[in-house]
Amino acid sequence: MPSVREALATLDYGPAPEAADAVRAWLADHAAGFGHFIAGRFTAPGETFETHAPATGEVLARVTQGTPGDVAAAVAAARRALPGWSGLAPHDRARHLYALARHVQKRERFLAVLESLDNGKPIRESRDIDVPLVARHFYHHAGWAEVLADAFPGMAPVGVCGQIIPWNFPLLMLAWKVAPALAAGCTVVLKPAEYTPLTALAFAMIAREAGLPPGVLNIVTGDGATGAALVAAPVDKVAFTGSTEVGRAIRRATAGSGKALTLELGGKSPFVVFEDADLDAAVEGVVDAIWFNQGQVCCAGARILVQEGVARPFAARLTRRMQTLRLGDPLDKSTDVGAIVHPVQLARIRGLVAEGVAQGAELHQASCPLPERGSWFAPGFLTGVAPASVLATEEIFGPVATLTPFRTPDEAVELANATRYGLAASIWSENISVALDMAARVKAGVVWINATNVFDAGAPFGGFRESGFGREGGRAGMLAYLRAPAPGRAAAEPALPPPAAGPGLEGAGEGVDRTAKLYIGGKQARPDSGHSYAITGRGGRLLGLAGLGNRKDIRNAVEAAHKAEGWAGASGHQRAQVLFYLAENLAARGPEFAARLAALGAPKAAAEAEVAAAIRRCFWYAAQADKFDGAVHATRSGHVTITMPEPWGVMGIACPAAAPLLGLLSLVLPAIALGNRVVAIPSQTGALAATDLYQVLDTSDMPAGVVNIVTGHREELAETLARHDDVAAMWYFGTADGSAMVEREAAGNLKATWVNHGRRIDWTGAAGQGRRFLEAASQPKTIWAPYGA
């Protein structure tokens, strides 16, 4: 320490370390190593690995590498605990969650220090951001537990949840996973990241201290192999936060298993600065975005887009601000930038930046000195980044953003959306029209206007596109841990072999011959293959021929669907009008459709009932088109936080064989009611009920391309749709094998899927219609706008 006089001469901040004694003592007590937390007890340490302090490289503790046996024991414990936990009165579960919230607060400093030691993040962040958000998350979900029955009538917990979390916000991600699961009545096996397992282990002790029943929360430590074992284990749901690459592998691994899945993956989020923005505010936004948590933030504003007129002053202010960042000891209370979590991550950051610089980018970096020991990367930003550069496309997960100029709002939208990700966006403008326009057009699950990285348990968080699916926080987050009551033993959808393309059956030769083509872009189109296949009725009688669609027809249909983008921008009222009109026109031709269904094999009364139900369904979704709306969330004071349901865009829909009219409409109507455009594969065997609809669609003012219908072999066409990178969501209601295929193939662009796992659905009953269809046909976009005059 210098003298006061010496300090007066420099007026430096000087060291201000947070005391770590309590944490050090705790680590010393567990020097022998940590076991897993299973069924309310810690197991003896098994084969262990070291966890290090990123700031120094020192070994903090030894934790156990979870084996498949460990995972099985934990899942079994969670399974045993499930009846008791889910059977508790909601109020009793609420009391447990409240106790967890309180105990997190009572241990707040311990948890903050431990987190900063293990992760390398500044104590300012763990103390002021991570841990308060953890407590907030448990409070919020204590509330959900209390009101569960009122808020989600008839819903049941998903069951045993396998949860895998990343190293960037170890305790906060635990809270985001554990709190909603426990509130819903699920039990949990959680695997923390191998780099940062310590706060999860401490949380296990806190849960025990708070009296959480054994087996409700189990924690198994380990690396990716342990995570894979957990994914493969007999759990009812897998929830994962981490890289898109691993998320994709999990999507493939769980395909067809019937396990529910939510993924919160990577991002390359735009940070858009318009010329009328408060530039100083936007510069501070960058500090809170890419220079927050060393840039190791999935929703970090990694791509700064600045309007050309202010690009120069913005870069100048950013450069100056960057120089005042203090990098160093994470436990020092004046540290802004801590250590990179692990040497492997540091090498990745260095490698990507070096590659980008070799490709012509220029790195502007703070000149702060780096400590000799530990993993450090000076914060900075990059200019001259070409659109195809690795820096523009790859998630760096380090404290460096790209800075790119744009000219007009349209160009900002184009650049912002030129990414495979869609997690978050930050928009800076003092013009509310400009800001809201951007918010509406950007493909992102979370949008901050004149703010960044604001979180709250009451606001859904999650991504579009390859940033994953599912939400955490708020009502949407609870839905990820609830399910509709399991249907009884359902009949299986029949397998449908490829239809024969050769002639052979005898026709009736009645009336004028009718030609059933495909329906693409509002036009009836001949199948590319030039083939047709036979549709038969009762007794195998030939009813007519349907076009045998192929992959090119799917390609054309998807293109036509994209061209009908205006449908998404139409008002709910406008879409409702079309759906009401569809009902009117369908009713006018009701007898004809009933006759068709009867010819296809339905008893007369059933055929008439199916037509009547189809007309009602048009009305129901017409009604919902302007009523399934968003919400305003009670988050922070001085913030408007809204969620708007957004259509996916282009959806693929593969229909069941039975109920060829009602099955098709039950799936297409909710999708288009919310603004999606669909490519539908109708009942393979009853395709003529769908082809009869073309004229009804035409006369109902359905814009071209909103509904596209490709008849043919369901499995082949569904596979093409599931693999299509420009299809955003896929519903499949066929066989179990087909369901697995769709889930597996959807991993390519991580499109959201909804499949029936081969179970037959009674489309005339309650299962055939409802809010869950609308929820599945949309994704929430959460928009934050702080206000103040």
Next chain:
Amino acid sequence: MNEAAAIAAHPLSNRPRNPGVPLARDWFAAAAVNRPAAEHRAATLTARRSVKREYQAAWLVNAIRCTDLTTLAGDDTEGRIARLCAKAMRPLAPHILAGLGLAPEEVRVAAVCVYPTMVRPAVRALRGAGIPVASVATGFPAGLMPLPLRLAEIRYAVEEGAAEIDIVITRAHVLSADWSALYDEVAAMRAASGAAQLKAILATGELRTLRNVYMAAMVAMQAGADFVKTSTGKEGVNATLPVSLVMVRALRDYRERTGFEIGFKPAGGMRTARDALAWQILMKEELGNRWLAPDLFRLGASSMLGDIERQLEHFVTGRYAAAHRHAPA
């Protein structure tokens, strides 16, 4: 001695005075100030920085060096002024000074700030100490007196011996966006002040919006203010960190355009040592150490000094201090 310390030793340094520039509306007409963002920055500024032990003691001593020790009360008397000036010259008890390892002449306030009729007693009381007397003027605090009277008041205060004049602006000019009227007024006051430093009180609590604050600060600087100052201390809301943030950004922008360094003086409502640290963190982070010296930074306060003295005694003795054991201001 480094630059800051050198300047600290000579409160009225020889930095070139801001001559002002012609009114340039385009410097502020498009200014965007987002209040939630400014409040967020202000709130996190002090959460991001911590100053402890010897450093904290040094920062608190520096706060004393930057303090305009102020009394602006209706019951001010010569006796009261004399007591204030005594405190200004010896703000810390001898045992605290000794504990800090500092000489008495190293720890004095930047100025004493009083009403015009109290200038002469203050100058008398401070004779030989080298501490300037600042006077409020121009119909402080509301400023709603005829302009000739306000200018005459400035000249009176200067004649009485004030080396610094803290003027108030006409808030109506800001609220009605009459920038040329505001410019002309401040320019006339600057002329009336002569060699005395002109500190322009914006009365930010009455300007309300942060954009108004930015624009008023910019016009005051264009009109030749040497300092911009937040508040009279008589408003409903006085110095706040968000307002201060916006003002220091305005003077940063003014320096970028003209090269002239303008001083900043938050005033009113700051009572604790913690406040003294918070405002210094703001200055250091936004403008750098140059603005931690009294020729560019003043803390307009009266009761804050007492809390600083208590904190410094705690630093020296390790015991928590009692105000009644210190000399009152």
